[in-house]
Amino acid sequence: MTTTIEALVPEKVAQYDAHFSRHRAESGRGDYHFMPFEPDDPEGPRGLDPRMLELPLDDVGWQRWWVARPAGEDRVIGHVDLKGQHLKAALHRCELGIGIERAWRGQGLGRRLMAAAIDFARDTPSIEWVDLRVFGHNLNARALYQALGFEEIGLVRDLVRIEGESIDDVMMTLNVS
Numbered sequence: 001m002t003t004t005i006e007a008l009v010p011e012k013v014a015q016y017d018a019h020f021s022r023h024r025a026e027s028g029r030g031d032y033h034f035m036p037f038e039p040d041d042p043e044g045p046r047g048l049d050p051r052m053l054e055l056p057l058d059d060v061g062w063q064r065w066w067v068a069r070p071a072g073e074d075r076v077i078g079h080v081d082l083k084g085q086h087l088k089a090a091l092h093r094c095e096l097g098i099g100i101e102r103a104w105r106g107q108g109l110g111r112r113l114m115a116a117a118i119d120f121a122r123d124t125p126s127i128e129w130v131d132l133r134v135f136g137h138n139l140n141a142r143a144l145y146q147a148l149g150f151e152e153i154g155l156v157r158d159l160v161r162i163e164g165e166s167i168d169d170v171m172m173t174l175n176v177s
């Protein structure tokens with residue numbers, strides 16, 4: 001089935017929230033953990049604040065998101081996001097996150113979502129670096145990021161311990177200036 005990618009607008013955040021609930025419930029269930037939370041942790045990630053989508057790129061806390069949908073449907077099945085730093089002095093950097101529901105992985109959607117975010121960063125003069133963090137055991141994601149030019153610049157051993165597993169964290173960056 002074909003999929004479409006579009007920028008997320010505040011009016012559609014509820015569809016994103018439903019996708020994110022399904023996605024986070026898959027972390028560590030069936031394969032590896034990809035989130036720093038147990039899937040049912042009530043202290044887990046907070047929802048997306050729609051106001052952040054409309055902040056200008058020279059304001060701390062700005063965010064831009066893109067979502068993927070099966071063609072002709074309203075439901076969201078994957079996302080990529082860029083988040084500006086929380087320091088005014090670091091607004092030339094942003095951090096990327098991505099997630100695709102399991103049934104839709106391995107079909108080229110990750111590459112397409114990454115391209116949407118990277119193209120945006122390249123077209124935005126104020127953004128010079130795109131950073132990301134990925135668990136060391138997430139070899140599929142690391143291969144994708146490397147193929148797109150991201151460099152591994154650091155490793156934090158034993159960053160989190162989830163369900164008895166000690167997990168390393170890899171820092172990666174891409175220069176888009």
Ligand SMILES: CC(C)(COP(=O)(O)OP(=O)(O)OC[C@H]1O[C@@H](n2cnc3c(N)ncnc32)[C@H](O)[C@@H]1OP(=O)(O)O)[C@@H](O)C(=O)NCCC(=O)NCCS
Pocket residue numbers: 034098099100101104105106107108109110111112133134135138139140141143144147
């Ligand atoms: C990681 C993720 C975003 C990749 O997206 P995807 O749609 O599955 O990947 P694609 O089909 O676009 O594949 C792109 C590349 O990823 C890598 N990859 C993806 N699936 C792979 C697999 N099963 N085995 C090996 N490499 C794989 C390959 O390098 C592939 O390159 P290719 O197109 O030349 O074969 C997606 O699998 C996902 O959301 N996983 C769970 C959440 C997650 O890990 N998020 C990242 C947290 S930092």
